[in-house]
Amino acid sequence: MGKTIIIIGPQGSGKGTIAEGIKEELGMEVITTGDLLREETEEGNRRRKED
Amino acid sequence: MPEEILKEILGKKLEETKKGIILDGTPRNKEQKKMLEEIGIKKSQIIVIEVREEIVIERISNRRTCNKCKRVYNTKTNPPKKEGICDDCGSEGKIIIREDDKTEAIKKRLRIYREETEPMVKEYEKEGRVIRINGEPPIEEVREEVMKRLVRGKKMAVLYSGGKDSNLAMLYAKRRGDEIACLITIESENKESYMYHTPAITQTKKQAEALGIPIITTKTKGIKEEELKELKEAIKEAIEKYGVEGIVTGAIESVYQASRIGKIAEEEGIECYNPLWKKPQKEVLQEIIDEGWEVIIVGTGAEGLDERWLGRRLHEPGTLSDLQRLEEKYGINIAGEGGEYESLVLWMPMFNKELKVKKKEIIREEGGTARLIVELE
Secondary structure: OOOEEEEEOOOOOOHHHHHHHHHHHHOEEEEEHHHHHHHHHHHHHHHHHHO | OOHHHHHHHHHHHHHHOOOEEEEEOOOOOHHHHHHHHHOOOOOOEEEEEEOOHHHHHHHHHOEEEEOOOOOEEEOOOEOOOEOOEEOOOEEEEEEEOOHHHOHHHHHHHHHHHHHHHHHHHHHHHHOOOEEEEEOOOOHHHHHHHHHHHHHHOOEEEEEOOOOHHHHHHHHHHHHOOOEEEEEEEEEEOOOOOOOOOOOOHHHHHHHHHHHOOOEEEEEEOOOOOOHHHHHHHHHHHHHHHHOOOEEEOOOOOOHHHHHHHHHHHHHHOOEEEOOOOOOOHHHHHHHHHHOOOEEEEEEEOEOOEOHHHOOOEOOOOOHHHHHHHHHHHHOOOOOOOOOOEEEEEEEOOOOOOOOOEEEEEEEEOHHHOEEEEEEEO
């Protein structure tokens, strides 16, 4: 596993914007928990449709 | 969100990605921190963006959203061109305040942050991995500060006595991502100095060599308060010579030490980092023992701790339990914070070689204190 950075801050601290703003320079990928869940739900919906 | 689902999704994502990852939104509490450790995320760098609550409330209460396309505006920093009308949707979109952005909802989330996230950050802090960044300036400045700290670390000077606490504090700064630019050793001619630990301090040059880090040494007569002037001069030298941006101390409980050094740092406009502050004594010792440090006792000065203790190795079987027995019997501080004993580090993970004791001599003093004067190879 590569290096991990964890960004913590209250809502409105700008942490999401900062995570997006540093990923290119660091060559890293951002995993946002909110997005992950959305992806997972979409994936689940798609699968259910295919079944 | 159920913990198990989050764990599964994250685990899967981690397997897929070959790049390093930046986690945003997890972990939020101690349980999630533990969960990350279970899937192998243990040695992360932690960036904490700090913003005062009143500023958060102000920022979010200025937030507006188009109810059609969900585009986000800010009444102060990024308003729509025409008040109340979305730039993209025109009159079809209504600019609203989302339920989530109403003050009561924000306050509730801030409370959860305070009650659940902050205690988790304290745990990471104990492991010495936290970089705190002021999130109040404009976002681009904050982003630059984060990058700066991640890429090159902060240049720090370690107030270095050669004992276990200053060495452990240095290791914590390194783990946080700092660059150790130099060491500062103040040699006090007063053996009972309030600020600096005297025995073996002449050996710190050898330790600096083993660390491959430059050292600034200076002498003081060790008169209370006076001795701070010499420290201030040394810190100024570190700033000029090595571009130091902060000072690291091994203070655990000594308010006298921490507050005075903190004041100098403030006057010089640099950070004062006390990574061991209020850390339980036993944890400090246990960490050193677990990592296999070579540490000997070179000064004793408490009931039960007589000169027979001099030269004893901290990681020897029995040392810790003997210290704990003295703690129970006499109430000594087992990490030696009250001057019960002084230690000398011969090896720790940042040393490139182990130091060996060439010559030693016991010096007995009035009042039952004794010190071991050692000469290193």
